[in-house]
Amino acid sequence: MPGRRNALYILTIISLLTGLFTGRADLFNIAYLIAALMLLSLVWTLISLRGIVVRRSTRTRRSQVGRVFSESFSVRKRGILPKLWLEIRDHSTLPGHRASHVVPTLFGRREYTWEVDTICSIRGEFQLGPMTVVSGDPFGLFRSPRQVYATERLIVYPMTVELKRVILPVGFLSGGDAQRQLTHQVTTNASSIRDYVPGDSMNRIHWRSTARTGSIMVKEFELDPLVDIWLFSDFSANSLAEHSSLQRVGRLIRIAPRAQRIPPSTEEYGAVIAASLAKHFIDDERVVGFAAYTPYRQVFQPDRGNRQLTRIFQALAIARSKSNYALREMLSLETHQFTRGTTLLIITASLEQDWINEAQVLQRRGVRPVCVFIDPQTFNPQLDSASQLGMLQLAKIPTLVVSRDDDVAAALEQRPL
Numbered sequence: 001m002p003g004r005r006n007a008l009y010i011l012t013i014i015s016l017l018t019g020l021f022t023g024r025a026d027l028f029n030i031a032y033l034i035a036a037l038m039l040l041s042l043v044w045t046l047i048s049l050r051g052i053v054v055r056r057s058t059r060t061r062r063s064q065v066g067r068v069f070s071e072s073f074s075v076r077k078r079g080i081l082p083k084l085w086l087e088i089r090d091h092s093t094l095p096g097h098r099a100s101h102v103v104p105t106l107f108g109r110r111e112y113t114w115e116v117d118t119i120c121s122i123r124g125e126f127q128l129g130p131m132t133v134v135s136g137d138p139f140g141l142f143r144s145p146r147q148v149y150a151t152e153r154l155i156v157y158p159m160t161v162e163l164k165r166v167i168l169p170v171g172f173l174s175g176g177d178a179q180r181q182l183t184h185q186v187t188t189n190a191s192s193i194r195d196y197v198p199g200d201s202m203n204r205i206h207w208r209s210t211a212r213t214g215s216i217m218v219k220e221f222e223l224d225p226l227v228d229i230w231l232f233s234d235f236s237a238n239s240l241a242e243h244s245s246l247q248r249v250g251r252l253i254r255i256a257p258r259a260q261r262i263p264p265s266t267e268e269y270g271a272v273i274a275a276s277l278a279k280h281f282i283d284d285e286r287v288v289g290f291a292a293y294t295p296y297r298q299v300f301q302p303d304r305g306n307r308q309l310t311r312i313f314q315a316l317a318i319a320r321s322k323s324n325y326a327l328r329e330m331l332s333l334e335t336h337q338f339t340r341g342t343t344l345l346i347i348t349a350s351l352e353q354d355w356i357n358e359a360q361v362l363q364r365r366g367v368r369p370v371c372v373f374i375d376p377q378t379f380n381p382q383l384d385s386a387s388q389l390g391m392l393q394l395a396k397i398p399t400l401v402v403s404r405d406d407d408v409a410a411a412l413e414q415r416p417l
Contacts, residue, residue: 041137048135051079065159233292234348241376266349294319340366378404
């Protein structure tokens with residue numbers, strides 16, 4: 001466009017100068033015609049985006065690696081003046097989301113729609129929008145951009161693998177102490193009653209109190225006195241190991257997609273393993289707690305149901321191995337969370353051996369630690385994990401070993417070493 005305008009500027013100047021020297025009136029007419037054409041194009045460009053309404057919508061703002069994220073766009077024209085062309089430039093941060101589009105000519109009060117389907121290949125939190133709407137004159141001399149600053153947030157959960165079974169060491173029932181924490185789930189511990197509110201399920205109604213008071217009363221429940229399973233994910237910076245083939249893009253250092261395989265990073269394997277175990281146990285109606293430093297502290301008290309699974313997935317979606325705490329320090333800080341008889345699944349690639357001593361202390365308190373060890377040597381051949389596996393065996397900590405390019409489901413379904 002600047003080239004076209006410069007050519008017309010030069011042609012106008014030449015026509016005026018030539019007309020002044022030769023006195024020919026037709027040259028002046030050519031200069032006036034070009035000036036009028038440029039003025040008309042400028043006015044057309046200034047009003048080209050008036051009466052335009054751009055909308056974007058999606059069914060959900062949550063997706064998962066490997067799933068298709070769909071988004072709908074519409075452009076509606078309200079004015080009488082036809083819109084010869086419109087260009088929609090999308091500035092979303094979701095990798096591979098090609099939502100930019102060129103809208104054809106719109107006559108009358110018409111609406112143009114299109115849909116964009118994107119396969120989510122990277123976990124994380126992304127921004128949808130803003131957009132830039134660009135239009136111009138019929139001769140292509142000027143452009144008029146306008147920013148649409150509306151944005152939305154999209155959370156992409158980590159990929160999960162389907163687990164048929166997970167063999168855990170059998171703990172012992174100690175009776176435990178009541179947690180004194182209310183939960184929206186129905187448990188065996190009814191603590192009080194309250195008035196019914198819309199949304200309460202029928203199985204929470206306390207019929208005797210309802211008959212006595214004349215109004216619907218529902219039961220309040222507490223968490224079970226014994227916690228079944230805790231997931232402890234290690235996202236410490238010193239436990240991170242990555243293969244040399246790993247590619248990173250952008251300032252936020254996101255993992256670049258590699259087909260449908262897990263990127264060769266212990267961070268990514270840890271997120272997939274934690275998400276898969278959480279889904280397996282919650283689908284099995286087990287009580288699951290979660291703790292991780294991602295790098296900031298994330299601790300979810302044990303609970304059941306999809307609400308707990310959603311919270312765990314959201315934490316794992318943005319988890320990065322940037323914590324300055326070592327695994328031993330994290331375990332020490334969260335020791336008070338684990339009650340006697342708890343099964344503690346520690347997901348880590350750490351080669352530091354002092355955390356094993358902390359796990360032995362938990363063993364003596366009646367906690368059952370199990371290590372899901374992501375072998376860092378298979379990601380970085382310069383590392384040596386043999387001594388770490390030997391220490392875990394000497395400490396009698398059941399261990400599941402997951403290596404790079406392993407079938408994660410098959411590895412997690414094995415009997416612990």
